Amino acid sequence: MSAELLDGKAIANEIKQELGKEVAKFIEDTSVVPCLAAVLVGEDPASQVYVRNKQRACERVGIDSQLHRLPAETTQAELLDLVDQLNASSEVHGILVQLPLPGHIDATKVLDAIDPAKDVDAFHPDNVGRIAQGRPRFLPCTPHGVQQILHRSNIPVSGQHVVVVGRSDIVGKPLAMMLVQRDSTLGSAAANATVTVCHSRSKELSSITREADILVAAVGQPKLITADMVKPGAAVIDVGINRTDEGLVGDVDFDDVREVAGHLTPVPGGVGPLTIAMLLRNTLTAAATQNDAR
Ligand code: NDP
Secondary structure, X not given: OOOEEOOHHHHHHHHHHHHHHHHHHHHHHHOOOOEEEEEEEOOOHHHHHHHHHHHHHHHHHOOEEEEEEEOOOOOHHHHHHHHHHHHHOOOOOEEEEOOOOOOOOOHHHHHHHOOHHHOOOOOOHHHHHHHHOOOOOOOOHHHHHHHHHHXXXXXXXXXXXXXEEOOOOOOHHHHHHHHOOOOOOOOHHHOOOEEEEXXXXXXXXXXXXXXXXXXXXXXXXXOOEOHHHOOXXXXXXXXXXXXXXXXXXXXXXXXXXXXXXOEEOOOOOOHHHHHHHHHHHHHHHHHHHHHHHO
């Protein structure tokens, strides 16, 4: 058997087309142009690429973007000042501080300083708490991307055993919180999973992953997930992005797992494009909510 590949790029393009229409209608109705402000500190090459891609995606759907580039030596106080200015700006609806930040800056302090109403990454504790309670303001971009891929590929989540490998605050934990809810923005079929979360201390990882109807790998270790760890026919979603001598690879051993899985996302071209699309969705939501509150 060879797995059906889930084309994240095509799904993201479909979502961006929908968003382009929604943004145009929003601007027509309100004369407000949604705007995302990205903050980039230092010269990390991968971060520069991510920010550029996010800005281009904004342009494509009619969302304005600002880029605030700060040198690596920027102090925490200076960065917090900029966040305060962006919080106060009526032109800016969403704020994104690109991670990682230089080591002398406490990322938690900076992320906590973003106005929750402009926190389009959904990292603020206020937004995380809302997700946990099933009443989100924004959905976190990568977990939402995973949910969208499954939904738009007609892979039901309800009643299925989802195993998430990785418990980060950015991917693993919020994804688990979303999929275990009774309902979702995509309906109840995209939620109601039985969720198991694994991490570096999990014992006998492969015996757990083999139980998964849907296996999500969000670890950051190239080719960690091999065919013997996958139940035949399972849907395997590879969130990992690892730079290796072979180029970009995921956390899943693609050629090996492809022979066993029912569905599989490639890297690149899987979850990555969805993450950006969901950021655009959150920026539009932020603009609409702030406009309603005026
Ligand atoms: P983190 O490093 O924050 O978390 C990694 C998680 O994997 C941790 O919970 C860790 O466990 C767990 N882990 C590490 N080694 C093992 C192991 N051998 N077995 C089981 N679990 C293990 O990473 P992120 O969640 O931020 O990112 C994960 C991957 O996803 C990265 O490759 C990243 O680049 C990619 N990514 C991709 C995105 C996209 O848009 N496609 C967006 C965000 C991330 P413990 O907690 O015990 O340390």
